[in-house]
Amino acid sequence: MDLQIRPISEDEFLPYMRAIDAAFSETASDEDIERERRMAEVDRCFAAFDGPEIVGTAAAFTMPMTVPGAEIEIGFVTMVAVRPTHRRRGVNTALMRRQLDEAHERGEVVEVLHASEGGIYGRYGYGLATYGLSIEIETARSAFVRGSEPAGELRLVPRDAAEKAILAVNEATRLDRPGMVRLDERRLDYMLSHEHGPEKDLPSLFVLHEAADGVDGFAVYKVKHDWPQGWPRSVLTVRDLQAATPQAYADLWRYVLDVDLIERVDSWNRPRTSRSCTCCKSRGACARPSWTTCGFGSSISPAPFVPGDMRPMGVWFSRLPTPSGRGTRVGTRSRRRRERPR
Ligand SMILES: CC(C)(COP(=O)(O)OP(=O)(O)OC[C@H]1O[C@@H](n2cnc3c(N)ncnc32)[C@H](O)[C@@H]1OP(=O)(O)O)[C@@H](O)C(=O)NCCC(=O)NCCS
Incomplete structure (x- = not known):
């Protein structure tokens, strides 16, 4: 095999995407390809x-983090892929080397990735930077901490109305938490549209939290309907939830846990230090804590970091009855919720 590694030209983008398809056993739609094209920087799209x-690919998006x-x-x-016909022959190793060299030439000190498999990137100099939590909460077993009372207004809005608010919340919060990226319209569009798997075609729903000074939080979620024999066992997946204040954060979690006809609320890649997750895990309602890799090219910068804690949570989750056996009804809906005792 005589391998040549170089950035692609504009008119090689389609075969580039098809090589990625082959590696992931997928077929990107025209819409997917157009979305990737809007986000891609062709001079950072390396192909083998x-x-x-094209038998291998590795790209990078330049982002303020x-x-x-x-x-x-x-x-x-991103877009790290080698055709199944060409695996285990050093193609990816060559691409990773070239990509890190190019990043170094640009003067970048950090390269970040989210690994689909944790075993791949250590050999290239990446190290685990932080953990993400996946949580699954049975809504019937969720409860709110005593004294946590919703405040402000919640509004369900269409996507175009939500976008401006999401950008404003990102602007207000991202500098407080290492690992956050600065969104703009293009990155936000990508973030909201880039999806794989069976839930890809479900519509996203957008809820905003408004306080006296305006919008200070948002949640983006999807509902996968499941009605066996007419009983609702639907799952609500929180795709993102960000807030500028503890109150907004708590209220948004409360909102998603209070949506009717939902049996379970899932979320993944939540901040590791989120108090909701810690409580959830320790109380047994969090079924699947997990980790994700987010790494640095250690040939460039060896310093790891962990995200800061937003410390915003007024919500606890519990699958246990309160030790006293008493509880206070605090839900805003008919579903009964028990307070967790102090
Ligand atoms: C992962 C992938 C890019 C590796 O490409 P490749 O060209 O086969 O990799 P290389 O031949 O350069 O292998 C380099 C090393 O990585 C190891 N490796 C390859 N794939 C691996 C995996 N999935 N998990 C752990 N190690 C892996 C190889 O065994 C080899 O180890 P060695 O250095 O000890 O010999 C390729 O298998 C692929 O496209 N997989 C499907 C898509 C994917 O998972 N992409 C990553 C998205 S984050």
Whole structure:
């Protein structure tokens, strides 16, 4: 195999995407390809050519990301793929080397990625930077901490109305939490639309939290309907939930847990230090804590970090009855919820 590694040209983007399809056993739709095209920087889309055929890919998106004490431009590594016919012959190793060299030439000090499999990237100099939590909460077993009372207004809005608010919340919060990226319209569109799997075609729903000074939080979620024999066993998946204040954060969690006809609320890649997750895990309602890799090219920068704690949670989750056996009804809906005793 005579391998050539170089950035692609504009008119090689479609075969580039088809090589990624082959590696992930998928077929991107025209819409998917157009979305990727809007986000991609072709000079950062490296391809490995075996003759005329693209057999491997590795790209990076340039993004402003918060690190402790600063916001810097990083390369978000993505589209890492090698055709199944060309695996285990060093194609990815060659691409990773070229990509890190190019990042270094750009003056980037951090490269970040979210690994689909944790075993791949250590050999290239990446290290685990932080953990993400996946949570699954049975709504019937969720409860709110005593004294947590909703405040402000919640509004369900269409996507175009939500976008401006999401950007404003990102602007207000991202510098407080290392690992957050600065969103703009293009990145937000990508974030909201880039999905795989069976839930891809479900519509996203958008809820905003408004306080006296305006919108200070949002949640983006999907509902997967399941009605066996007419009973609702639907699952609500929180795709994102961000807030500028503890009150908004608590109210938004309360909102998603209070949506009727939902048996379970799922979320993944929540901040590791989120108090909701810690409580949830320790009380047994969190079925699947997990970790994700988010790494640095240690050939560039070895310093790991963990995200800061937003410390906003007025919500606890419990699958246990209160020790006293008494509880107070605090839900805003007919579903009974028990307070957790102090
Ligand atoms: C993962 C992938 C990119 C590796 O490409 P590749 O060209 O086969 O990798 P290389 O031949 O350069 O292998 C380099 C090393 O990585 C190891 N490796 C490859 N895939 C691995 C995996 N999934 N898990 C752990 N190690 C892996 C190889 O065994 C080899 O180990 P060695 O250095 O000890 O010999 C390719 O298998 C692929 O496209 N997989 C499907 C898509 C995917 O998972 N992409 C990553 C998204 S984050």
